Amino acid sequence: GQQVMQIPQYQHVQEGEDFTTYCNSSTTLSNIQWYKQRPGGHPVFLIQLVKSGEVKKQKRLTFQFGEAKKNSSLHITATQTTDVGTYFCAEMKTSYDKVIFGPGTSLSVIP
Amino acid sequence: SQTIHQWPATLVQPVGSPLSLECTVEGTSNPNLYWYRQAAGRGLQLLFYSVGIGQISSEVPQNLSASRPQDRQFILSSKKLLLSDSGFYLCAWSARGLRQFFGPGTRLTVL
Numbered sequence: 403g404q405q406v407m408q409i410p411q412y413q414h415v416q417e418g419e420d421f422t423t424y425c426n427s428s429t430t431l432s433n434i435q436w437y438k439q440r441p442g443g444h445p446v447f448l449i450q451l452v453k454s455g456e457v458k459k460q461k462r463l464t465f466q467f468g469e470a471k472k473n474s475s476l477h478i479t480a481t482q483t484t485d486v487g488t489y490f491c492a493e494m495k496t497s498y499d500k501v502i503f504g505p506g507t508s509l510s511v512i513p
Numbered sequence: 514s515q516t517i518h519q520w521p522a523t524l525v526q527p528v529g530s531p532l533s534l535e536c537t538v539e540g541t542s543n544p545n546l547y548w549y550r551q552a553a554g555r556g557l558q559l560l561f562y563s564v565g566i567g568q569i570s571s572e573v574p575q576n577l578s579a580s581r582p583q584d585r586q587f588i589l590s591s592k593k594l595l596l597s598d599s600g601f602y603l604c605a606w607s608a609r610g611l612r613q614f615f616g617p618g619t620r621l622t623v624l
Contacts, residue, residue, distance in 0.1 A: 435612060444603055444615040445557065490557065498564050499545045499607050505556040 406431075406504040408491055414510045421481050423507035425474040425491030433494055434467055434474040435501065440487040448476075450494075481511045515540035519604050519616035526623055532577075532591040534619050536604030539585065544606040546587040547613065548579055551601040563587060599623045 407426045415421050425434065433452045437445040449458055451467035451474065458465045464477045478485055488506040495502060516539045526532060538544055548560040559572045561579035569579050576595060580588045587604055604616040 444618050445613075447612040447614070450612060494610070494612075498562060498570065499610060499613075500559065500562060501547075501605075501607075501613050502559070503557040508554075 406491060406493060406502060408504040408507050410507055411505065412508045412510070414512060415481050417483060417511050417513050418480050421478040421485070421509055423476050423489050423491075423509075425476075425504055427472050427493070430471045431467075431474075431493045432471075432496060435492045435494055436465060436474075436476055437490045437492060437503075438487050439490065439506070443487075445490060478509075481509070483511050483513055485509060486511050515606075515614065517604060517606055517614055517616040519602075519619055521619060522617065523620045524622070526594050526621065528596055528623055529593050532589070532594050532598070532621070534589040534602055534604075534621075536587040536589075536616055537585055538587075538606045541585070541606070541608065543584060544608060546581060547605040547607075548587065548589050549603040549605065551603060551618075553600070557603065561589070594623045596623050 409424050433450055435450045436448040438448055439445040449465050454471050455469045456467040462479045466475045474491055476489055488508045490503050490506045492501045492503040518537050545564055547562045549557045550560055551557050561569055561571055563569050563581045566581055566584055577591050599622050602619045605613040607613045
């Protein structure tokens, strides 16, 4: 079945460094959603991308959807300790709005 | 505004005991409802989803079951817990075609 993969699994950065996580699928995605889960917390929706080649920004976060709609990336500029957590990409299926999550990238920020 | 509640927040149960976790949503009607399980340091596994009262779809065969006795109530149950049932159980809701909102979760430890 279709799987959404994410790399890296873990990332440790110094505060102020940039961070990027990549999401890849073997099949074309209808959309891509990104969620953030703080340690001990629950996932929180960040953004959804739908169009091929779409780029959206939220302050220091930049989200991209690939031209072929098979990959996506989340880039954080100048990380802060508040960015710590696990970032999940996900696809919302058209059938019953099921959301299939990638395995996530866990980000640690060293102050 | 919409809110989602889960209880209990934490639970420690012996192997072989029954389980009942409850999730309720306020401020919306006819939501899609979902149960996820997250093992420690792992991704989100979709267990069940429901698009209406009494309608349950299972994603992963196991000793868990779900029920939706009311429009905004979703219950996860087990007759006999296994050690492997330990994890973080998350309930989520979505309106049609939109993002998912997660509840605070229940941390279940089976001893």
